[in-house]
Amino acid sequence: AQRVTQPEKLLSVFKGAPVELKCNYSYSGSPELFWYVQYSRQRLQLLLRHISRESIKGFTADLNKGETSFHLKKPFAQEEDSAMYYCALSRPTLGRLYFGRGTQLTVWP
Amino acid sequence: DTAVSQTPKYLVTQMGNDKSIKCEQNLGHDTMYWYKQDSKKFLKIMFSYNNKELIINETVPNRFSPKSPDKAHLNLHINSLELGDSAVYFCASSQPGGDTEAFFGQGTRLTVV
Numbered sequence: 001a002q003r004v005t006q007p008e009k010l011l012s013v014f015k016g017a018p019v020e021l022k023c024n025y026s027y028s029g030s031p032e033l034f035w036y037v038q039y040s041r042q043r044l045q046l047l048l049r050h051i052s053r054e055s056i057k058g059f060t061a062d063l064n065k066g067e068t069s070f071h072l073k074k075p076f077a078q079e080e081d082s083a084m085y086y087c088a089l090s091r092p093t094l095g096r097l098y099f100g101r102g103t104q105l106t107v108w109p
Numbered sequence: 110d111t112a113v114s115q116t117p118k119y120l121v122t123q124m125g126n127d128k129s130i131k132c133e134q135n136l137g138h139d140t141m142y143w144y145k146q147d148s149k150k151f152l153k154i155m156f157s158y159n160n161k162e163l164i165i166n167e168t169v170p171n172r173f174s175p176k177s178p179d180k181a182h183l184n185l186h187i188n189s190l191e192l193g194d195s196a197v198y199f200c201a202s203s204q205p206g207g208d209t210e211a212f213f214g215q216g217t218r219l220t221v222v
Contacts, residue, residue: 031207043215043216044213084150091207093206095204101150104150
Protein backbone atom coordinates (compact mmCIF):
# COMPACT_ATOMS: atom_id res chain seq x y z
CA ALA A 1 0.00 0.00 0.00
CA GLN A 2 1.04 3.59 -0.48
CA ARG A 3 0.90 6.44 1.95
CA VAL A 4 1.78 10.12 1.85
CA THR A 5 2.42 11.99 5.07
CA GLN A 6 2.49 15.74 5.47
CA PRO A 7 3.22 16.31 9.13
CA GLU A 8 2.31 20.01 9.22
CA LYS A 9 -1.31 20.93 8.81
CA LEU A 10 -0.52 24.65 9.16
CA LEU A 11 2.67 26.56 8.41
CA SER A 12 3.22 30.28 8.77
CA VAL A 13 6.25 32.31 7.74
CA PHE A 14 7.01 35.94 7.10
CA LYS A 15 7.58 37.31 3.64
CA GLY A 16 11.17 36.80 2.55
CA ALA A 17 11.78 33.91 4.92
CA PRO A 18 12.67 30.44 3.65
CA VAL A 19 9.91 27.88 3.67
CA GLU A 20 9.95 24.11 3.63
CA LEU A 21 6.86 21.95 3.42
CA LYS A 22 7.56 18.40 4.45
CA CYS A 23 6.38 15.30 2.67
CA ASN A 24 7.25 11.69 3.36
CA TYR A 25 5.94 8.70 1.50
CA SER A 26 5.80 4.97 1.80
CA TYR A 27 5.60 2.75 -1.23
CA SER A 28 7.44 -0.44 -2.05
CA GLY A 29 8.14 0.43 -5.68
CA SER A 30 9.34 3.57 -7.46
CA PRO A 31 6.62 6.18 -7.12
CA GLU A 32 5.93 9.29 -9.09
CA LEU A 33 5.74 12.28 -6.77
CA PHE A 34 4.02 15.61 -7.18
CA TRP A 35 3.17 18.82 -5.41
CA TYR A 36 -0.25 20.26 -6.13
CA VAL A 37 -1.39 23.69 -4.94
CA GLN A 38 -4.82 25.14 -4.30
CA TYR A 39 -4.96 28.93 -4.07
CA SER A 40 -7.98 30.51 -2.43
CA ARG A 41 -11.09 30.08 -4.59
CA GLN A 42 -9.13 28.36 -7.35
CA ARG A 43 -8.94 24.82 -8.51
CA LEU A 44 -6.24 22.39 -7.57
CA GLN A 45 -3.31 22.61 -9.98
CA LEU A 46 0.05 20.99 -10.45
CA LEU A 47 2.97 22.90 -9.01
CA LEU A 48 5.78 20.52 -9.84
CA ARG A 49 6.66 16.85 -10.22
CA HIS A 50 9.85 15.08 -9.36
CA ILE A 51 10.39 13.70 -12.84
CA SER A 52 10.68 17.21 -14.29
CA ARG A 53 13.34 18.34 -11.84
CA GLU A 54 12.36 21.96 -12.46
CA SER A 55 11.74 25.05 -10.37
CA ILE A 56 8.27 26.56 -10.53
CA LYS A 57 7.51 29.93 -8.94
CA GLY A 58 10.78 29.60 -7.08
CA PHE A 59 9.80 26.27 -5.53
CA THR A 60 11.93 23.15 -5.80
CA ALA A 61 11.50 19.64 -4.49
CA ASP A 62 14.05 16.88 -4.42
CA LEU A 63 13.20 13.24 -4.19
CA ASN A 64 15.25 11.57 -1.50
CA LYS A 65 14.73 7.85 -1.85
CA GLY A 66 16.84 7.04 1.18
CA GLU A 67 14.66 9.16 3.43
CA THR A 68 11.53 8.58 1.32
CA SER A 69 10.93 12.31 1.28
CA PHE A 70 9.90 14.90 -1.24
CA HIS A 71 10.04 18.18 0.65
CA LEU A 72 9.01 21.40 -1.06
CA LYS A 73 11.31 24.39 -0.58
CA LYS A 74 11.48 28.03 -1.46
CA PRO A 75 14.29 30.30 -0.29
CA PHE A 76 12.23 33.50 -0.08
CA ALA A 77 8.50 33.15 0.50
CA GLN A 78 6.07 35.65 -1.01
CA GLU A 79 2.58 36.61 0.14
CA GLU A 80 1.10 35.16 -3.04
CA ASP A 81 2.48 31.75 -2.03
CA SER A 82 -0.21 31.50 0.62
CA ALA A 83 -2.25 28.44 -0.34
CA MET A 84 -2.96 24.82 0.46
CA TYR A 85 -0.20 22.51 -0.72
CA TYR A 86 -0.71 18.83 -1.32
CA CYS A 87 2.00 16.26 -1.79
CA ALA A 88 0.83 13.37 -3.94
CA LEU A 89 2.05 10.01 -5.13
CA SER A 90 1.07 7.88 -8.05
CA ARG A 91 2.21 4.41 -8.93
CA PRO A 92 3.99 3.80 -12.23
CA THR A 93 1.58 3.50 -15.17
CA LEU A 94 -1.38 4.45 -12.99
CA GLY A 95 -2.58 8.02 -12.89
CA ARG A 96 -4.50 7.87 -9.65
CA LEU A 97 -3.10 10.26 -7.08
CA TYR A 98 -2.76 9.47 -3.41
CA PHE A 99 -2.64 12.72 -1.50
CA GLY A 100 -1.23 13.76 1.82
CA ARG A 101 -3.58 15.67 4.07
CA GLY A 102 -2.26 19.02 2.86
CA THR A 103 -0.37 21.90 4.45
CA GLN A 104 -1.95 25.32 4.62
CA LEU A 105 0.84 27.83 4.09
CA THR A 106 0.36 31.42 5.20
CA VAL A 107 2.94 34.03 4.31
CA TRP A 108 2.63 37.16 6.42
CA PRO A 109 3.67 40.57 5.08
CA ASP B 110 -12.30 27.28 -22.58
CA THR B 111 -12.32 25.58 -19.21
CA ALA B 112 -10.41 22.31 -19.44
CA VAL B 113 -12.36 20.36 -16.82
CA SER B 114 -15.77 21.62 -15.85
CA GLN B 115 -18.18 20.35 -13.23
CA THR B 116 -21.80 21.16 -12.61
CA PRO B 117 -23.27 22.18 -10.32
CA LYS B 118 -20.78 24.17 -8.27
CA TYR B 119 -22.97 23.97 -5.18
CA LEU B 120 -25.57 21.36 -4.30
CA VAL B 121 -27.72 21.35 -1.18
CA THR B 122 -30.09 18.45 -0.74
CA GLN B 123 -31.92 16.43 1.87
CA MET B 124 -30.95 13.07 3.25
CA GLY B 125 -32.27 10.18 1.24
CA ASN B 126 -32.32 12.02 -2.06
CA ASP B 127 -30.51 10.92 -5.22
CA LYS B 128 -28.31 13.42 -6.99
CA SER B 129 -25.83 13.61 -9.86
CA ILE B 130 -22.75 15.69 -10.52
CA LYS B 131 -21.59 16.12 -14.08
CA CYS B 132 -18.04 16.42 -15.36
CA GLU B 133 -16.73 17.17 -18.79
CA GLN B 134 -13.19 17.59 -20.08
CA ASN B 135 -12.10 19.03 -23.40
CA LEU B 136 -8.45 18.04 -23.18
CA GLY B 137 -8.77 14.80 -25.10
CA HIS B 138 -7.60 12.82 -22.08
CA ASP B 139 -8.27 9.12 -21.84
CA THR B 140 -8.54 8.95 -18.08
CA MET B 141 -10.91 10.66 -15.68
CA TYR B 142 -11.25 10.58 -11.91
CA TRP B 143 -13.44 11.54 -9.02
CA TYR B 144 -11.89 12.69 -5.76
CA LYS B 145 -13.59 13.53 -2.48
CA GLN B 146 -12.31 16.32 -0.21
CA ASP B 147 -13.68 16.04 3.29
CA SER B 148 -14.17 18.73 5.91
CA LYS B 149 -10.54 18.42 6.97
CA LYS B 150 -9.43 19.08 3.40
CA PHE B 151 -8.22 15.52 2.94
CA LEU B 152 -8.38 14.45 -0.71
CA LYS B 153 -9.08 10.84 -1.54
CA ILE B 154 -9.47 9.03 -4.83
CA MET B 155 -12.91 7.55 -5.40
CA PHE B 156 -12.84 6.30 -8.97
CA SER B 157 -10.72 6.28 -12.06
CA TYR B 158 -12.06 5.54 -15.51
CA ASN B 159 -9.77 4.75 -18.41
CA ASN B 160 -11.04 3.73 -21.82
CA LYS B 161 -14.19 2.17 -20.47
CA GLU B 162 -12.38 0.45 -17.63
CA LEU B 163 -13.70 1.51 -14.27
CA ILE B 164 -11.50 1.15 -11.24
CA ILE B 165 -13.31 1.59 -7.99
CA ASN B 166 -11.75 2.44 -4.68
CA GLU B 167 -13.01 -0.31 -2.46
CA THR B 168 -13.81 2.05 0.38
CA VAL B 169 -16.43 3.89 -1.66
CA PRO B 170 -19.99 2.85 -0.79
CA ASN B 171 -21.95 1.31 -3.63
CA ARG B 172 -24.43 4.18 -3.35
CA PHE B 173 -21.90 6.03 -5.48
CA SER B 174 -21.91 5.09 -9.14
CA PRO B 175 -19.87 6.75 -11.85
CA LYS B 176 -21.20 6.80 -15.37
CA SER B 177 -19.17 7.59 -18.47
CA PRO B 178 -21.22 8.07 -21.64
CA ASP B 179 -18.04 8.84 -23.56
CA LYS B 180 -14.39 9.54 -22.90
CA ALA B 181 -14.99 13.26 -22.31
CA HIS B 182 -17.59 12.81 -19.60
CA LEU B 183 -17.61 11.13 -16.22
CA ASN B 184 -20.68 11.77 -14.12
CA LEU B 185 -21.15 10.82 -10.50
CA HIS B 186 -24.50 9.59 -9.30
CA ILE B 187 -25.20 9.25 -5.60
CA ASN B 188 -28.18 7.34 -4.23
CA SER B 189 -29.77 7.71 -0.81
CA LEU B 190 -27.61 10.61 0.27
CA GLU B 191 -26.34 10.63 3.85
CA LEU B 192 -25.06 13.44 6.05
CA GLY B 193 -21.55 12.02 5.80
CA ASP B 194 -21.57 12.49 2.05
CA SER B 195 -21.24 16.23 2.56
CA ALA B 196 -17.92 17.16 0.99
CA VAL B 197 -16.35 18.80 -2.03
CA TYR B 198 -16.14 16.47 -4.99
CA PHE B 199 -13.47 17.05 -7.61
CA CYS B 200 -13.38 15.68 -11.09
CA ALA B 201 -10.02 15.39 -12.83
CA SER B 202 -8.55 14.09 -16.04
CA SER B 203 -5.15 13.09 -17.32
CA GLN B 204 -3.43 11.07 -19.96
CA PRO B 205 -2.65 7.51 -18.94
CA GLY B 206 0.56 6.94 -17.03
CA GLY B 207 1.87 7.55 -13.58
CA ASP B 208 3.86 10.70 -14.28
CA THR B 209 1.26 12.76 -16.09
CA GLU B 210 -0.33 15.94 -14.82
CA ALA B 211 -3.90 15.76 -13.59
CA PHE B 212 -6.22 18.65 -14.42
CA PHE B 213 -8.94 19.33 -11.89
CA GLY B 214 -12.37 20.81 -12.07
CA GLN B 215 -13.39 23.60 -9.73
CA GLY B 216 -15.18 21.23 -7.40
CA THR B 217 -18.78 20.65 -6.38
CA ARG B 218 -19.63 21.44 -2.79
CA LEU B 219 -22.32 18.97 -1.72
CA THR B 220 -24.20 19.67 1.49
CA VAL B 221 -26.65 17.07 2.76
CA VAL B 222 -29.12 18.36 5.34
